[in-house]
Amino acid sequence: MIQRTKALRLLAAATALTTVALPQAGFAQAADTPAADVSDAGDMGEIVVTARRREESLIDVPISVSAISGDALSRTGAIDITTLQDKTPNMTLQVARGSNSTLIAFIRGIGQQDPVWGFEPGVGLYVDDVYIARPQGAVLDIFDIDRVEVLRGPQGTLYGRNTIGGAIKYVTRRLSHDFEAKIRASYGSYNQREVVASVTVPLTDTFSIGGAVAYYKRDGFGRNLFTGAEHYNKDVLAGRVSAEWTPTDQLSVRLAADETRDNSNPRHGYRLLPNGGLPDFNPIGDVYDTRAGVGDDNKVVTKGVSGTIEYAASDLLTLKSITAYRKGHTDTVIDFDGTPGPVLDIPSFYKDHQFTQEFQALLQSDRVQGVFGLYYLNGSASGAFDTVIGNANLTTLTSGDVDTKSYAAFADVSVKLSDQFSVSVGGRYTSDKREGTVFRADYLGLRSPLFGRPTAVPFRIRTDYTNSRTDKKFTPRLSLSYKPVEDVNLYASWSRGYKSGGFDPRGDAIFTPGTVNGYKPETVTAYEAGMKGAFLDRTLFVNVAGFYSDYKDQQVTTQFLSGATVVSSVDNVGKSRIYGWELELRAVPDRDFQVQASVGYTNAKFKEFLTLDPLTLKVRDFADERVFQNTPKYTANVSATLGHDFDGLGRVTITPALSFRSGYSLFEVPNPVLDQKAYELVDLSIVWTSPDKRFSISGHGRNLFDRKYRVGGYNFPGALTGNSVIGFYGPPRTFTVTGEVRF
Template identity: 45%
Template structure:
């Protein structure tokens, strides 16, 4: 593998920086040790009294201590999530280096995820995220419903960088793994309740019991509900509210000590009201003023196909683990999932019909994975095969006022069939030096049907509930589209334990995401040809070099993880919606999907995490990350506009600092511990799209605090939690179509305001 002089210089300088850091006070904790104090921990290995517990993660599909695994991974234990009252995966982003996790625009439950500049912001059919979401090793092909509320988990792991040689689906940017608890060997009942401002009322009940020595059954039911942060002034309904119900059932059978079988099913129903944006401009023709409360709206669209907003998802999975020998384990993961969403989206957020999109999304997937894990004294590794068969379908109207009011119907159905074979193994060259090699061969096949018709008037189209609509013309009728992409992606890593507490690693990994078809494609009024529409967009690839150092000091009381990385990103898939002129009169009268492949980009960055147990009672943890992501080639109409484009959802600087003070405190005759937790986080300027706009968010800071009492036996925990204490209003997404409709659409969505919750947990 030959490197250019620039890359060689970067690696040499990075190595020098790491050596300087290793000789000083801190290093990093990508999945920081000591979950009790750090805010980042995986499962815990029992340690003698007076020493620091070690974190065990499964980042490489086998159990390893965090400081030994040559991968950038951060993990959060169930105990730490509980202490900080983390509501969902989005709330973890403030503590994660170079990571953006947020609810997509106009939704509560669709996830937008970016890691190290790689992600996918548009949740429409046909696009898979650059960040893989996994539930107990089951890959979730679509982001709908992925903003999962945290319950019934053992830990959450977040991996950064390409993960193709280790996981069923190729994940080009990283992975978020939910690891649920295995059922306890005795009857276990847990209750959790939350009361807070904005009428928050949450309840979670978990119970499990052994049926006999081999069989255990259990389940969880949960309800998460709060009122709106604002109000829809059109009908008085709440805006930014939450009304979600969830349940999970599982059965675990261990017929022999070497065979474990789990059957699990889950269902989620989100009946929150539509989340509507805040207008940043006055109405262009009506003069409607900008509302003073950023969480208020005047949106009049309330239903889609006669349904209020609703997201329902459910899935079942069967996992079989067979210990063939003490060194060899066979695993089978079979899963099926479905979701359906009715989404009334009022782009203009005004009490008039100007730009509205009632939509229906459906997704289904079946996946099967077989893998073998070997853990010998000299060789350790994982190898497997993976198959997925998925369909993503959406249909929607674009109801648009103007000189000629129209309702445009668009439907897109994307079938994905993909299979892969992968392997990743490590060989101990010496007691201190380990070499890891991996590879993956992927075949992605996509078939698509895309259809688009324009009807006159503002009452919608026949497919979306208006049978009397008058057809004007058919713009797009693309049937039986098909493409197949194949790729081999390697990984190599060298890990050296310079001392028992200093682990240096260097790695190169390549990631791949197949091409596809934009389900909103329209050749009329766009700058794409019929041939381009038939071919679809190309696959994207990334090659990442990483140099890292994992250190511990003072008997493990200080742990540090540091990494520098450099990525070559090619044919970057950038889906988006653009205003178009379909009749050639010089005025935009509709919008369509336009997915481009930006030719080349370079990404380089630095990540640092640390945990310091300064005293028995007081600890600090924190992270700082820096990323420089730039396009080198971005061709628009034959012109390279790379210097005018930015990476979206990728702030240059991010930081977090958390302090925890724990002291013994008896209460009501019971021994216990009081935990005082405070944190501050910083995120630099964030671009919402590739081109700058008023929707972009300037740098901001968030402050959180918790006071938690835990009984000595762990059966009772009570806490008071404040989040976004300075009540910062920060933008997370938006719609940018100022030239469309009579009023113009320029709206923004915001993160949660200041919230205060009281929590109580009881374990029988």
């Protein structure tokens, strides 16, 4: 109750005091629709989306989604897509522990924190409708982007790969048939230097090529006090090229390629507990500092190509094909203990590749609209890491791969029964085949043959198997809409979500012999009801949504010490229930003043949590002792925009913003040392734009009160592992000045 009162008090204060933010008619509220093209329909803030493959007012769409334009993200100084966490209710979107560009995502309590190869994410990520199967390199920077959309709840009847918790869609800019170019440069705190440039060149009336490049460089928020290296720094180079051909009004072809190279140093974490008074083990310096001795080498490379063909066969039928191939490679090290010695060190590498093909048939008439699709994914994810425990002079090598072949057919049809009533029915059939290979072995000494000690010979094989499983599932969806008046839509929906089973890439067959059989799929049955409406002559937009989910066979990863090594277990732990609500408001009384606010509430509880007790080596129910990770009960944000045109001198807008998150646990087992308490973040942006909109200068202050908040951690207490309880933190207070020129 204290947290809730604080959140509401902060929101009220910010709404009263802010003179500003959010001129984006490209921000859709809490209960909107999947994959939407967002456009400004005028100063009164109408939002037009194409979530169901056609243009319609966001008010008319009975599916939950939030969308924010790339321009709006740039205006508020957003660096990457994790900024969406501060603007979207009931969502956690963070850089994964120990990494710079690996993504963890949770929506309404459902997600996946573990980024090891072979695990399916609970929240899917799409780039231009191409599903990204792996989280490595998925913390996408904001450049050459049209918009980002957040879809809440199970997805699968409208787009590509099915996702059980929701989806994030990153949509890049389409090319125009006019020459366009722009360059943006930034300088800021911690010697931040950034340059982003893009260009579109029309070669004919029907054929254009374009490209964008982005370079991000920043010193570290902290230092490695043992090696002297930057810690929490950034060193990223990214690029994208595309070509678009529209020979007729009926046919369009788009080819695109992208590559990102992240050479930022690894993150090793900050020790939260001392160990026996030894100076190297005590918490030291700032939370962004470390004394890790495992090294400072890290490299992440991701790249891909895609082709999209769209053909309007008639006024009623459009055919579409999306073909893509992606690959990635990561070399990194993680120091779990944060000390110079090899107490608990993890050198590792990951690699993956995927091919996807999607065919769609889009139907549109006055009364009936629908999409029918076929989807295929063929992917492989592999990797290896050493668990080096220096106090035992022991190394455990874990390596393997998981291959996936997925086939799916999906459909979603909406029928307008009258001017007031409409119904939408959808379904998806998915068949997932996975083959997993896992090898674990113990070596005396430090490091295995894969990580620098070629003469090492295992003295014990812990896991060595190859196995496969096929999971099949039909997941339906139904929604009903009723419009009592033109600008108010009442809706209710029911859907089922599914995430396939698989194999634990860390599975230890000595400790849990059943790991060779893999784990089962998990499912969710989701209910939602809401209202979306425009009031006061369309100057106030209100979205309200309530949801309830039955979650079964939830896949949960547990890691702990067994003897002189770390073991892993993935269990279908049982049952849980999740309920909550979302409220979003957007007031647009005129072009010069707008206010946006949202509040989300999620109540998630395990009803059954069956897993192995490491003390008794027997399965028991831990439901009363476990909580949902990365799921705060309350999330809230408020911002406003005050804008003013100066005759002949351009336009100035001021955008303050406040976001709030109540306390949350980083793992299913609560830990008062590691878990994050409630916190709020305050940002401020000031933007000047020239009268012809060719030039702009902006200043951005983020986390103005310099809050220190944990976004990840590791929990391996005990003398053998050096009492390794460490935390990873979100960015501190920063200031940035940006200039942009458009040609």
